[in-house]
Amino acid sequence: MLIDFFLHLKAGQLKVxxxxxxxxxxxxxxxxxxxxxxEFYFYARTCLVKDESHYDRFDAAFGxxxxxxxEIPGLxxxxxxxxxxxxxKKHLSPEDKAKLEKLGWDKLMEEFRKRLxxxxxxxxxxxxxIGTGGSSPFGNNGYHPEGIRVGGxxxxxxxxxxxxxKREYRNLDDSxxxxxxxxxxxxxxxxxxxxxxxxxxxxxxxxxxxxARNAGWLDLMMRPERHNAVKxxxxxxxxxxxxxxxxxxxxxxxxxxxEFKHLEYFYFHNCVYEKVWRDSSRRHSExxxxxxxxxxxxxxxxxxxxxxxxxSPYEILHPHGSIEHMNxxxxxxxxxxxxxxxxxxxWLNPEPEHLWPYRKSxxxxxxxxxxxMFPMTxxxxxxAMQQLSKKQ
Amino acid sequence: xxxxxxxxxxxxxxxxxxxxxxxxLQRPLLIKGEPGTGKTMLAEQVADALGVPLLxxxxxxxxxxxxxxxxxxxxxxxxxxxxxxxxxxDIANYILKGVLWQAFDAETPTVVLIDEIDKADIEFPNDLLxxxxxxxFHVYETRExxxxxxxxxxxxxxxxEKELPDAFLRRCFFHYIRFPDRDTMQRIVDVHFPxxxxxxxxxxxxxxxxxxxxxxxxxxxxxxxxxxxxxxxVAEDIPPEALRAKDQKAAVPPLAGALLKNEQDLHLxxxxxxxxxxxx
Numbered sequence: 174m175l176i177d178f179f180l181h182l183k184a185g186q187l188k189v190x191x192x193x194x195x196x197x198x199x200x201x202x203x204x205x206x207x208x209x210x211x212e213f214y215f216y217a218r219t220c221l222v223k224d225e226s227h228y229d230r231f232d233a234a235f236g237x238x239x240x241x242x243x244e245i246p247g248l249x250x251x252x253x254x255x256x257x258x259x260x261x262k263k264h265l266s267p268e269d270k271a272k273l274e275k276l277g278w279d280k281l282m283e284e285f286r287k288r289l290x291x292x293x294x295x296x297x298x299x300x301x302x303i304g305t306g307g308s309s310p311f312g313n314n315g316y317h318p319e320g321i322r323v324g325g326x327x328x329x330x331x332x333x334x335x336x337x338x339k340r341e342y343r344n345l346d347d348s349x350x351x352x353x354x355x356x357x358x359x360x361x362x363x364x365x366x367x368x369x370x371x372x373x374x375x376x377x378x379x380x381x382x383x384x385a386r387n388a389g390w391l392d393l394m395m396r397p398e399r400h401n402a403v404k405x406x407x408x409x410x411x412x413x414x415x416x417x418x419x420x421x422x423x424x425x426x427x428x429x430x431x432e433f434k435h436l437e438y439f440y441f442h443n444c445v446y447e448k449v450w451r452d453s454s455r456r457h458s459e460x461x462x463x464x465x466x467x468x469x470x471x472x473x474x475x476x477x478x479x480x481x482x483x484x485s486p487y488e489i490l491h492p493h494g495s496i497e498h499m500n501x502x503x504x505x506x507x508x509x510x511x512x513x514x515x516x517x518x519x520w521l522n523p524e525p526e527h528l529w530p531y532r533k534s535x536x537x538x539x540x541x542x543x544x545x546m547f548p549m550t551x552x553x554x555x556x557a558m559q560q561l562s563k564k565q
Numbered sequence: 566x567x568x569x570x571x572x573x574x575x576x577x578x579x580x581x582x583x584x585x586x587x588x589x590l591q592r593p594l595l596i597k598g599e600p601g602t603g604k605t606m607l608a609e610q611v612a613d614a615l616g617v618p619l620l621x622x623x624x625x626x627x628x629x630x631x632x633x634x635x636x637x638x639x640x641x642x643x644x645x646x647x648x649x650x651x652x653x654x655d656i657a658n659y660i661l662k663g664v665l666w667q668a669f670d671a672e673t674p675t676v677v678l679i680d681e682i683d684k685a686d687i688e689f690p691n692d693l694l695x696x697x698x699x700x701x702f703h704v705y706e707t708r709e710x711x712x713x714x715x716x717x718x719x720x721x722x723x724x725x726e727k728e729l730p731d732a733f734l735r736r737c738f739f740h741y742i743r744f745p746d747r748d749t750m751q752r753i754v755d756v757h758f759p760x761x762x763x764x765x766x767x768x769x770x771x772x773x774x775x776x777x778x779x780x781x782x783x784x785x786x787x788x789x790x791x792x793x794x795x796x797x798x799v800a801e802d803i804p805p806e807a808l809r810a811k812d813q814k815a816a817v818p819p820l821a822g823a824l825l826k827n828e829q830d831l832h833l834x835x836x837x838x839x840x841x842x843x844x845x
Binding site: 192193199204205225431 | 578579582583585586587589590592594595597639640643644647726727729731734735736737738739740741
C-alpha cells in the first residue's frame, strides 16, 4: 500500500526513510486522518517532511503522483521556478547589443512590475517577456545592458544593475543555516577548551583534595567552566569570481560564526593588500589597515583565508597590480606578512581541486601558503582543521 | 484525546491535524515557524484544552540532555554527610528529577514542552533519541530504569538557529507554522480583542501587512508584535483616521516602535517614508 507513493517521493529528491513511511501507514491504520485527500496531504507532510524548505518539493511530488489534485491549498502564486531554470545561453553579437536601447532605471522597475502581472506562462527566448534566454531586460540568462535578473544563476555577463537574488559585494548572510551542520561538525576539530571567566563549576578533584587537607571538613573548590578558546581570523574574498561560490561561503561563514566565540572576519577582493573591510556596503569609507590588524591580534589566532585565488598573477606579484587601486606593495608581500604574524594558517578554496593546476594564480598562492591550501569540501575542511590544530 | 483548538488560540486545520496525529501516534511534534507565530503558546493551549498538566523545559545554550532526566546533587550529600544527617545513607534523596522524569512518573498523561531546542549544543538532540523514542532511561546512581507510565505528548520548538540531526528528525512529526494570512490574522485579533472597532482593525491590518512588505527589514513584525501594537492603540485611544494617512501624505504610523523593534529597521522605515513624501 502506497509503496509506489513512497518511492515516488524518494525519486522526487525528498529525504524520506522507511521508518517514517511505516509511521505513515501506522497513522492511516489508526485513523490519524480521515479519508479526504486534503487531510491525507497534511498528514503525509507532517510525517514525511522535516524541513519547511522541502515543503515545495513535497507539494510538487505529491501533486504529480495524485494527478488532478494539484490544487493543494496553501500554494502561493510565485514566479514558477521552471521559468528561471537556466535553460540556454544566448550570445548576442556586439551589433545586437548596441541595438538594445538602454531603458532608465525607474522605467525598468515599472515595466518589470507591469509585465509580471500580464504574464502567466513560462517564456523562453524572444525579446519582451520575462523568462530565460531572451534579450528582454527582464528574466535570466539573457543579455540586455541594464537588465534585471530574476532567480537562477547569472549567465556570465555580469552587467545587470540589480541582481534580484544576490547583490554584488553583499555581506555574507550568517543566518543561512541549511546544510551547515556538517560544516560545524568539521569545524569542531579545531576546538581547544580552556577554563576562563567566572568560577561557577564545582571542581570535584580539588574539593576532595582540599577537604582531605582540612581533615575531613568540607572545603568546596570552584573553577571556571570550559569554553572553546580557539581564536580565529577569517579573511573572505567577496565579489567578482567569488559570486559563483556565494552559497557555500555563506554556509561556511554562518557555521564559523556560531562555532567560534573569538571570531574576527574581514573582507578583501581577490588578494589581501594594505586595507580590508568589515562592511561591504561601506567598504570605501570604513576600511581597516592590515598593519593595524597585525598588531592588534596576537600570534595565538588562527588565520583562515576563504577565496578562489583566481586572478591575474600580476595582482599577487607586482606593485600596482590590484585591479581596484594603486597598491605600492605587491599582494604577496602582504600575504607573507600575515603568515608571519599568524603561523597557524590555512586557505580554503571553493574551486574544485582538479582545476587548480590550470590556474597560475592558485599555484602562486599555494606556494606562498606553503602548500596549506585546501578545497572547500567537507574532506578539505577536515584536513585544514587538522593542519590548524597542529602545534606550529 | 483530540485537540479541537481553543477559544484563545486560532489553529489552522493543518496544524490541528498535525497535533492530533502526534497525540494519536505518540510521536514528538517538532514545531518551527517565524518568531511570534505562537509556537510556545501551542503547547500551553493543548495542555489546557486536554486538561492535562504542562511540563516546560526551556533550553539554554548550557543545557545538557541529562538535566532533563535527572541530576545528582553530590554537593548537598557531601555537606549532609559532614553534618551527620540520616538521609545521607540513601542516594535517592539526592537525585533531582528533571522534566522528563516528572512526565514519565506522572499519574496522568502530560504535555511536555521542550522549548527552543536549537539553542542547545549541536549534539543535544542526539542525546535524547532513546529517551524520546522508547520513553525510558536508566539511572546509574540507583540502578533503576525509569519507564513512562503514560507516554507524554511532546512538543519541541525550534527557531532554526541550528540544523537538527536526521536521526532525531526521523523520530518526530514536523509542522511549520506559516505566517497567518489576512483572514487568519483577523480571527487571531478577534480572539484577543473581541470589542475592537472594525474600521480600526482594518486600517491597522493594512498598515501591518504593508510594513511587512517593506524590503530590507531585519526583523519583520510578527503576530505578537501586532497584538502588542493593537493593545497600545486601544490604550491610547487612537482613532482609525490617524492610521489612514496614505491618501494625503505618507507618515510614520503612530507608536511604530511596537512593530519595529530594531533601531536600524525603524531608521530605514523613516527614511523610506521621507523619500516617499518628497516624491509627491
